[in-house]
Amino acid sequence: MPPISRAAPSLTLRTPIRNVQCLYRYNFTTSVHARNAPNNNDDPRDVAIVGGGITGLGCAYYASKRYPLAKITIYEKTSRFGGWLQSSRHRVPGDGGTVLFESGPRTLRPKGNGILTLSMVEDLQLTDDTIFISSRSVAATNRYIYYPDHLIRLPAPPAPRWASDLWHTISTEEAFQGVIWAALMEPFRSARSEDVNDESIGSFLSRRLGRSVVDRVVSAVFHGIYAGDVWELSARSLLRRAYQDERDWGSLLGGGIARWRGNQPSPPQTEVVDYLRNVAPLSKELQDSLTRINVFTFREGISQLTQSLITRLKDDPNVKFASNTGIKSMTPNQDDGIELEIDQKDGHDVKSVHHKRVIWTGAPQSLRDIAAAQGDRRDKLPVIPSETVMTVNLYYNTPNMHPPGFGYLIPLATPFEQNPENALGVVFDDSYSPDGRATSSGFNDPVQDQVRIRGTKMTVMLGGHYWKHWSSFPNEKEGLAMAKEVVKRHLSITEEPIVSAVNLQANCIPRYAVGHHDRITQTHDWLFTRFSGKVKVAGSWIDGVGVNDCLRSAWHAVNVFNDMSSTALNSVVTEANLVKKA
Numbered sequence: 001m002p003p004i005s006r007a008a009p010s011l012t013l014r015t016p017i018r019n020v021q022c023l024y025r026y027n028f029t030t031s032v033h034a035r036n037a038p039n040n041n042d043d044p045r046d047v048a049i050v051g052g053g054i055t056g057l058g059c060a061y062y063a064s065k066r067y068p069l070a071k072i073t074i075y076e077k078t079s080r081f082g083g084w085l086q087s088s089r090h091r092v093p094g095d096g097g098t099v100l101f102e103s104g105p106r107t108l109r110p111k112g113n114g115i116l117t118l119s120m121v122e123d124l125q126l127t128d129d130t131i132f133i134s135s136r137s138v139a140a141t142n143r144y145i146y147y148p149d150h151l152i153r154l155p156a157p158p159a160p161r162w163a164s165d166l167w168h169t170i171s172t173e174e175a176f177q178g179v180i181w182a183a184l185m186e187p188f189r190s191a192r193s194e195d196v197n198d199e200s201i202g203s204f205l206s207r208r209l210g211r212s213v214v215d216r217v218v219s220a221v222f223h224g225i226y227a228g229d230v231w232e233l234s235a236r237s238l239l240r241r242a243y244q245d246e247r248d249w250g251s252l253l254g255g256g257i258a259r260w261r262g263n264q265p266s267p268p269q270t271e272v273v274d275y276l277r278n279v280a281p282l283s284k285e286l287q288d289s290l291t292r293i294n295v296f297t298f299r300e301g302i303s304q305l306t307q308s309l310i311t312r313l314k315d316d317p318n319v320k321f322a323s324n325t326g327i328k329s330m331t332p333n334q335d336d337g338i339e340l341e342i343d344q345k346d347g348h349d350v351k352s353v354h355h356k357r358v359i360w361t362g363a364p365q366s367l368r369d370i371a372a373a374q375g376d377r378r379d380k381l382p383v384i385p386s387e388t389v390m391t392v393n394l395y396y397n398t399p400n401m402h403p404p405g406f407g408y409l410i411p412l413a414t415p416f417e418q419n420p421e422n423a424l425g426v427v428f429d430d431s432y433s434p435d436g437r438a439t440s441s442g443f444n445d446p447v448q449d450q451v452r453i454r455g456t457k458m459t460v461m462l463g464g465h466y467w468k469h470w471s472s473f474p475n476e477k478e479g480l481a482m483a484k485e486v487v488k489r490h491l492s493i494t495e496e497p498i499v500s501a502v503n504l505q506a507n508c509i510p511r512y513a514v515g516h517h518d519r520i521t522q523t524h525d526w527l528f529t530r531f532s533g534k535v536k537v538a539g540s541w542i543d544g545v546g547v548n549d550c551l552r553s554a555w556h557a558v559n560v561f562n563d564m565s566s567t568a569l570n571s572v573v574t575e576a577n578l579v580k581k582a
């Protein structure tokens, strides 16, 4: 392992690019300009990208821009490129039109890593097909949790009566019982002992704020992002700043005040910020609108992003798509390269190919298979588990069958009899595929659903951590029946959906469980020892599970291409080292 001793502080930066707010956490020492412009001198000649999901396609996009002469091959073991991003159109009987369903992510955020994604959207000339959801729309301001037997709207700015709404909700809803006292007492609760390396979000926040707020409210938020259990997920990896604040300042409030008073280190200039400023800046129009956009998606759904990437990459004669091609083994070669044993499903024998560099974007489990194939004990690489989510899309002829808003999340504390189906939440998709009302002014308002009369579109999310120990999952018929039960109980919907789709997304969201940071370190060590920096990794298991995070991870893997001390995990390893302030 190369020295990973530089203990970079955990930083959440607010670096203005004119009026653009960025949240980036990376800090590198190598020359920014040498790295960001298209580069022919240190061209890696040929690159293998393993995995054809959004991360793999993102790697190919950034690599082809940065190294225009490099030969790039994307290996994908299935017949389809695009991974978890999957939008599909369905005919609506009787109407003659179509509705669009998403089986995975459905919207993207424009802030933080999202700026990098937006820069790609502009470069792919997708803006005319982009639906920008306004920060003032009900989709942005109306969010609900279901506890214990009804929906509670979570007051959010900028609603006109936000403060009084908040007070009313906190003082009347059982979900928020004790929250005010807990918040007042937070600075006086003792900090964790020095020797605690990591703990669950549940343990950390219940220590600071009390258990009921964790089980009744916080757990719902983590269902909506990670489909995970707060009592398993890592505070160190997922609440990095708060976890560091407790250690440095004794409390969350103390950390907040220190930041407000400017006692926190000023943000370092990061390479991605420099890239966005000098190489791929956003248009002025989009920059000026960022604060008004809550989330965005596309006319043809989120898959339009992957399809546009594929089209762009297919236009490049240096990029090759190898579908139905799995990787059996990966070994370093004497001549500064990597030998891949590839297995093509269309009947050809296993054959060996040579590449100078590899970016591995497959799931962590696939790296363990590679380790085993080359004789390493499997436990040399840690298991990074993942959650399985079943998404059930429902479309009804009748409009407005749910309260206005984004949807609702179901916390852990909701009694079993109110949620025997193990639902995690329900998304009100029609608020994201608007008819023009929810979008931000100044942009085109493309419409996703091509129907004569707009009905109600929802997605029920089932499973996640609740199905952790399940060896088999509900089939489509069972999944649909469960989803209908959920909306019947929670929203009193008894009408039959006119269109539906059920998707089992097996192992789609990596679980950042307690000890995740150590597992990343162990993976870095193995990769570096085995491949001496010739293999980089990127993906949703490294530094965030969202599409924006995947693209940021892809950008980073390409950015450190010629840094032979890097596996692209170094920054996460060093950055998350918790070091007490002097």
Ligand SMILES: C=Cc1c2[nH]c(c1C)Cc1[nH]c(c(CCC(=O)O)c1C)Cc1[nH]c(c(C)c1CCC(=O)O)Cc1[nH]c(c(C)c1C=C)C2
Pocket (backbone or CB within 6 Å): 103, 104, 105, 106, 107, 108, 109, 223, 224, 225, 226, 227, 295, 389, 391, 406, 407, 408, 409, 424, 425, 426, 427, 461, 505, 508, 509, 545, 546, 547, 548
């Ligand atoms: C397949 C289900 C997914 C669940 N979480 C994710 C997926 C793909 C990943 C994810 N979801 C959200 C984020 C946060 C930030 C972001 O990048 O947008 C991530 C990484 C938030 C989110 N969760 C849901 C929606 C519609 C959004 C985005 C919009 C928003 O925050 O305004 C819904 C939702 N996702 C999951 C569940 C269980 C759920 C329930 C309502 C799991």
